[in-house]
Amino acid sequence: MFNSEDEGYTFYNKYGLEKGFSVRRSYVEWDGSNCHIILRKFVCSREGVREEKHMKRKMEDRKRRPRSITRVGCKAKLVIARQEETGQWFVKDFIDEHNHPLAPRDLSCLLRSHRRISDEQKADIADMEKSGIRKHHIMDIMCMQYGGYDEVGCIMRDIYNFCHANKQETISSGDAQTVINHMVARQEQDSDFFFRYLVDEAGHLKGLFWCDSQSRLDYEAFGDVIVFYSTYRTNKYNLPFVPFVGLNHHRSTVIFACGIISHETSQAYEWMLRTFSDAMGQKHPISVITDGDLAMQRAIRVVWPDSNHRLCIWHIQQNIVRHLHDDVVKEEFRSFIYDTSSIEEHERKWLHFLQRNKVTSEDSWLHQMYKMRKLWCAPYLEGSCFLGLSNNQRNESLNSVLHTHLEAKMTLFQMLEHYERCLALRRLNEALQDVEALQSVPFTEENASVLEKHAAKVFTPAVFKLVLWSIDVVIKCEIREVLDAAEVTTYVVSKKERMDKKIEVCTETKEGMLRSISCSCRKLECAGTPCSHIFYILGILQEGTLPRCCVPTRWTMSAKCAFAPTRKSEMYAYSAALQRYRKLRNFSHATCFKACHSDEAFQHLKRVLEGQDVCKGSTSEQADSKGSTNAQGNSIRFGPLMPQSANLDGEGFEKVQDPVHVP
Known part of the structure; x- marks a missing residue:
């Protein structure tokens, strides 16, 4: 019966x-x-x-x-x-x-009929998927946890089906509308959360921009140089994904904002850059690094006319391989990137290069790069502040953290989840580096100079490594001439291996105290760290500390002292039931590990966990792949809950249609 x-x-x-x-x-x-x-x-x-x-x-x-x-x-x-x-x-x-x-x-x-994903398994699967773990890896983890495939209760296909059904439930109101709903709710929770979107005549989303309050504070502290590309179309609508990133005080990636546009036109980029400026209080960056997109170049000239603009060297190197097939031509072309000769000499070399290789067509890649030479050749960019990002592949690695695990089938909401996950990881990384900088001082030799020891205290460890390189090169410097004036003294310095190249270091003193120091090599202005010439003169002057002008605040632990950091991602909130489950699961892990060491403790804990009154008031229903209900008949939402605004049903909120796929 x-x-x-x-x-x-x-x-x-x-x-x-x-x-x-x-x-x-x-x-x-x-x-x-x-x-x-x-x-x-x-x-x-x-x-x-x-x-x-x-x-x-x-x-x-x-x-x-x-x-x-x-x-x-x-x-x-x-x-x-x-x-x-x-x-x-x-x-x-x-x-x-x-x-x-x-x-x-x-x-x-x-x-x-014998395969079933339990509610607790669904909660764990949802968490693992949100963390970026692939489905086959989730299955491997569950097999390890349960002790074999026969104990898991499901197969990989069931995990795929559940994840798909869970995603469909998440965006049931529409992909674009779900994202807008989420951002409206975030703005209600955080008044400094900023977002803006554009729709076409039919109501389809064609532009989206967003940044949270911490990203805006980060830009206030580190927004002197930004990097942004639009070469990644990793979503189901084939829309360009445009993150804005930069360097923090540890020279690690800091994310300022993100945007999505439907077409790479000057108008679209102008809208995005103007929106970026609105979000950041009309503070324009000192310098911008982008890929070679012509529409983006035109937009920057219109919106940020006073910002220095250069093309990403990494992208140029990729295009060299793609467009040039003669190794000799490749090497000669690469020499223009780092050539430090005068502009007149540089122009002469260019014309000779074009004539020798018979470049006559204005449509050729070489001629196009010649027309854009002021955006990537060293002589035209000398003295501009790029924080050293233009000299290597560092600017590409800044964006790589956002492009890992992006897929062409991603919905807009999945892209938003991916962005928030990367944001949380970057902030965790910054927190770890902050702890190291606050609790330790970089190692210096006992016989190190007082300037080196002072630099180790004032700069963050990552920046001190760069400064240390300049300190080590001091022994190669030599004074050629000293020019005295009332309060300004100019020291003419050369490197021993290049005595023909003269560098001028100017010092300003008042009442016998050093007030400022500058160098004609302009490394301090360009990279933000003092050069070997400055360290050499400071050593001669027997200074015990670096002048304030040599220690930019952005490279110290004081860079964000005015801003209270938010380390934790605020994208999701768990339901009360799932919060209780997570706490009980964490408690039970420690208890189970202790009980497994003796059979008596194991049997006792097993009887307790199997007791009927432990789960009193909870549902005994097993969930299928489409979800579950609790004892009160309410639907259970597995994984984190996306914030939803209660005001979206009122007037003034038109439904936003999903973007049109860009061919």
Whole structure:
């Protein structure tokens, strides 16, 4: 006898697991009022046969390859009926004969009716997927946790199906609309959260920009140089993904904002740059590094006319390989990137290079790069502040943290999740570097100079490594001449291996105290760190500390002292039920590990965890791949909850349609 139809199904399904077949629900009878089921038949999953119309259809008429045949007319069944007087269910009919081979016990757990993802597994899977763990890795982790595939209760296909259904539920109101809903809610929670979007005439999203309050504070501290590209179209709509990044006080990636546009036109980029300026209080960057997009160049000239602009050397190197096939021409072209000769000499070399290689067509790549030479050749950019980002592949690695694990099938909301995850990782990395800088001082030799020891205290460890290189080169410097004036003294310095090149270091003193120092090599202005020439003169002057002008605040631990940092991502909030689950899970891990060391403790804890009153008030229902309900009949949301605004149903909020796919 059974108390319910579900209890009868569970009983027969367990029997099927032991015997080696899968079970499914079949025929059902209702009472006269159609309110209650009075009879239910459970059958072997191989019961029945495939319909004849599907068997006779020709291959050329099929849209997909037909599935393997599983129905073989098996007669095994269990029929249960409900007694009207007591409400109990009894076995009315039972056939235990199968006309097909049964699966062994170690394989029967893989049959359909015996696979089920429990609610707690769904919560863990949702968390792992949000963390960027791939589905096959999630399955590997679960196999390790449960002790084998036969104990997990599901297969990889079930995980894929659940993740897909969970995503569809998340964006059920529409992909673009879900993102807008989320951002409106974030703005309600954080008044400094900034976002703006554009739609076309039909209401389709064609532009989106956003940044949180911490990113805006980061820009205030480190927004002197920014890097942004638009070469990544990693979403299902083929829209350019444009992150704005820079360097923090540890010379690590800091993310300022992110944007998405539908078309790479000057108007679209102008909208994005103007929106960026609005978000950042109209503070324009000193310098900008981009790829070679012409529309982006025009937009920068219009919106940020006073900002220094240069092209990314890494992208130029990639294009050299793509467009030039002669090794000699490649090397000669690369020499223009780092050539430090005068502009006049540089122009002469260019014209000779173009004539020698017979570059006459204005459409050729070489001629186009010649027209843009002021954006990437060293002589034209000398003295501009780029914090050393223009000399190597560092600017590409800044963006690489955002492009890892991006996929072409991503929805906008998945891209937003990916962005927030990268943002949280960058801020965690900064927190770890802050701890190291606050709790330690870089090692210096006992016989190190007082300037070196002072530099180790004032600069962050990552920046001190760069400063140390300048200090080590001091021994190569030599004074050529000293020019005295009232309060300004100019020292003419040369490197011993290049005595023909003269560098002027100017010092300003007042009442015998050093007020400022500058160098004609302009490394301090360009990279933000003092050069070897300055260290050499400071050593001669027997200065015990670096002047304030040689220690930019952005390279010290005081760079963000005016801003209270937010380390934790605020994109998600967990439901009360999931918060309790996570806490209990963490507590139980420690308790279970202690109990596993003796059989007595293991058996005791097992009895406690299996006790019925422990889960009093909770649902015993198992969840299928589409979700679950709790004891009150409410839907359970697995994984973090996306903030949703309560004001979106009011006037002034038009529904935003998903973007149009860009060919």
